Amino acid sequence: MKYKRSERLVYMTQYLISKPNQLVPLTLFVERFNQAKSSISEDIRIIKDVFENDGIGNVQTTAGAGGGVTFHPKINIDRADEIVERFMGVLNAQDRLLPGGYLYMSDIMGDPVMMNDIGELITTMYGDEEIDAVVTVATKGISLANAVARKLNVPVAVIRKDNKVTEGSTVSVNYVSGSTRKIETMVLSKRTLKENSKVLVVDDFLRAGGSITGVIHLMEEFNAAVVGVSVLVEAKQVENRRFKDYTSLLKVSEIDEYNQSFLVEQGNCLEYIKNKSNKD
Amino acid sequence: MKYKRSERLVYMTQYLISKPNQLVPLTLFVERFNQAKSSISEDIRIIKDVFENDGIGNVQTTAGAGGGVTFHPKINIDRADEIVERFMGVLNAQDRLLPGGYLYMSDIMGDPVMMNDIGELITTMYGDEEIDAVVTVATKGISLANAVARKLNVPVAVIRKDNKVTEGSTVSVNYVSGSTRKIETMVLSKRTLKENSKVLVVDDFLRAGGSITGVIHLMEEFNAAVVGVSVLVEAKQVENRRFKDYTSLLKVSEIDEYNQSFLVEQGNCLEYIKNKSNKD
Numbered sequence: 001m002k003y004k005r006s007e008r009l010v011y012m013t014q015y016l017i018s019k020p021n022q023l024v025p026l027t028l029f030v031e032r033f034n035q036a037k038s039s040i041s042e043d044i045r046i047i048k049d050v051f052e053n054d055g056i057g058n059v060q061t062t063a064g065a066g067g068g069v070t071f072h073p074k075i076n077i078d079r080a081d082e083i084v085e086r087f088m089g090v091l092n093a094q095d096r097l098l099p100g101g102y103l104y105m106s107d108i109m110g111d112p113v114m115m116n117d118i119g120e121l122i123t124t125m126y127g128d129e130e131i132d133a134v135v136t137v138a139t140k141g142i143s144l145a146n147a148v149a150r151k152l153n154v155p156v157a158v159i160r161k162d163n164k165v166t167e168g169s170t171v172s173v174n175y176v177s178g179s180t181r182k183i184e185t186m187v188l189s190k191r192t193l194k195e196n197s198k199v200l201v202v203d204d205f206l207r208a209g210g211s212i213t214g215v216i217h218l219m220e221e222f223n224a225a226v227v228g229v230s231v232l233v234e235a236k237q238v239e240n241r242r243f244k245d246y247t248s249l250l251k252v253s254e255i256d257e258y259n260q261s262f263l264v265e266q267g268n269c270l271e272y273i274k275n276k277s278n279k280d
Numbered sequence: 281m282k283y284k285r286s287e288r289l290v291y292m293t294q295y296l297i298s299k300p301n302q303l304v305p306l307t308l309f310v311e312r313f314n315q316a317k318s319s320i321s322e323d324i325r326i327i328k329d330v331f332e333n334d335g336i337g338n339v340q341t342t343a344g345a346g347g348g349v350t351f352h353p354k355i356n357i358d359r360a361d362e363i364v365e366r367f368m369g370v371l372n373a374q375d376r377l378l379p380g381g382y383l384y385m386s387d388i389m390g391d392p393v394m395m396n397d398i399g400e401l402i403t404t405m406y407g408d409e410e411i412d413a414v415v416t417v418a419t420k421g422i423s424l425a426n427a428v429a430r431k432l433n434v435p436v437a438v439i440r441k442d443n444k445v446t447e448g449s450t451v452s453v454n455y456v457s458g459s460t461r462k463i464e465t466m467v468l469s470k471r472t473l474k475e476n477s478k479v480l481v482v483d484d485f486l487r488a489g490g491s492i493t494g495v496i497h498l499m500e501e502f503n504a505a506v507v508g509v510s511v512l513v514e515a516k517q518v519e520n521r522r523f524k525d526y527t528s529l530l531k532v533s534e535i536d537e538y539n540q541s542f543l544v545e546q547g548n549c550l551e552y553i554k555n556k557s558n559k560d
Binding site for chain 1: 285286287289290291293294297298299326327329330331334336378379380382383384385386387389390391392393395396418419420422423426427429430433434435436437438440444445446447448469471472485
């Protein structure tokens with residue numbers, strides 16, 4: 001059977017989109033469509049141009065026997081700005097303010113479109129780094145970690161605050177919860193993360209930073225290198241954080257329980273993307 | 281600027297793939313490419329043929345003013361079989377057996393490719409039902425719920441076993457853990473799930489069924505209708521489950537801690553898909 005270019009383009013586009021950050025050998029398409037490598041390469045060039053012109057991602061082709069094509073999701077700054085603005089609009093609702101000045105965000109973490117978009121944004125920030133795993137803390141960080149890991153095509157390691165029998169042998173560290181000042185424990189299954197991994201840490205909310213500091217200590221136990229820390233929302237005023245280098249989508253400040261009000265501003269993620277694209 | 285059909289096809293394909301179960305108005309493409317509706321419809325027809333011939337999904341077009349195109353992910357039986365077989369190969373490793381006869385699965389839940397594929401498989405089973413939300417129990421079910429919700433394009437509601445301040449007001453039920461016979465509590469934030477929702481319940485492991493039974497009771501508190509229950513792995517021997525109707529990808533039996541052995545077989549999900557496609 002003979003395939004038209006139009007049919008090949010549709011198939012190859014959906015194939016690449018569904019396999020981000022994964023080397024796809026050209027021979028796979030050559031055999032599937034029994035076409036000359038030259039015309040498959042021409043198909044790829046068309047896909048590459050559209051993906052790059054429309055800020056969908058980069059399409060990297062590597063020559064030679066083991067050669068092939070890799071799709072790297074990478075959105076442009078307009079799209080990133082759009083995502084942050086939409087997120088801000090959703091977060092900016094009075095009734096999110098809970099007793100104790102906490103923000104209700106479970107609906108956002110449970111929104112697959114929002115998580116997917118934010119996953120693309122965080123992947124755009126860190127996609128050029130060498131990353132072996134995305135690490136997060138149960139429970140709310142998991143949906144974000146999944147969205148990012150899906151785009152980076154790396155596994156997720158979930159740190160728990162309880163030690164479950166289904167985790168096998170674990171490594172644990174104690175940490176001081178920045179907000180409650182209580183001593184708490186976090187554990188990670190030994191099998192979940194390989195020694196000497198390079199990890200990206202993501203979480204939903206950054207307050208005093210106690211739990212992220214705990215994660216960083218736990219990563220030391222695994223001899224893991226933390227290549228980045230990215231959070232959806234950070235509380236602005238907080239000063240004495242034990243780590244400086246992180247990105248956030250939004251900043252929340254002036255939380256006033258009495259008047260049920262708080263201020264939402266952009267975090268530093270858009271600057272981070274701009275600076276990166278200037279370097280490229 | 282004028283776009284070639286090839287460029288339109290690449291763009292429209294990635295757009296539809298990234299927005300499953302979502303009505304995309306044709307006018308969006310008509311305006312973006314400033315093309316006659318007729319040629320956009322012709323583009324859609326090409327995409328539809330490839331998607332349906334290659335078992336990627338159905339492309340549904342609705343006519344009229346509010347008309348448009350919707351991509352429904354739906355894999356074919358060969359692809360489904362491939363996914364179940366791969367999952368079986370991964371699960372079938374001696375060293376997964378933990379003290380107490382539990383199976384270590386966190387690496388599988390943290391594998392984004394595996395979760396994405398299984399998400400497509402479960403969506404293929406239940407995608408024709410009317411579903412408002414995917415419900416699961418923290419912690420391990422969350423990755424699966426995200427993968428399914430992403431394909432169904434509905435929110436995820438995560439039931440927790442602890443009551444967190446960040447959840448706002450919650451509804452809770454007690455249940456008897458089938459395996460430990462202990463009385464436990466599960467809670468769901470009132471805001472996370474709308475009253476009278478139609479929900480699909482997913483979880484990683486089904487033992488005696490105590491926690492799924494708890495979920496079903498909790499859903500009653502929300503006047504929610506459970507349209508289906510789907511689990512990755514079920515323990516085979518268990519008899520007296522309080523609910524009959526569910527699908528599983530794999531069945532585990534003859535768990536022998538002493539000899540570090542257990543038996544893995546296919547669950548009923550492939551039959552379920554075959555029966556469904558016969559009905560269609």
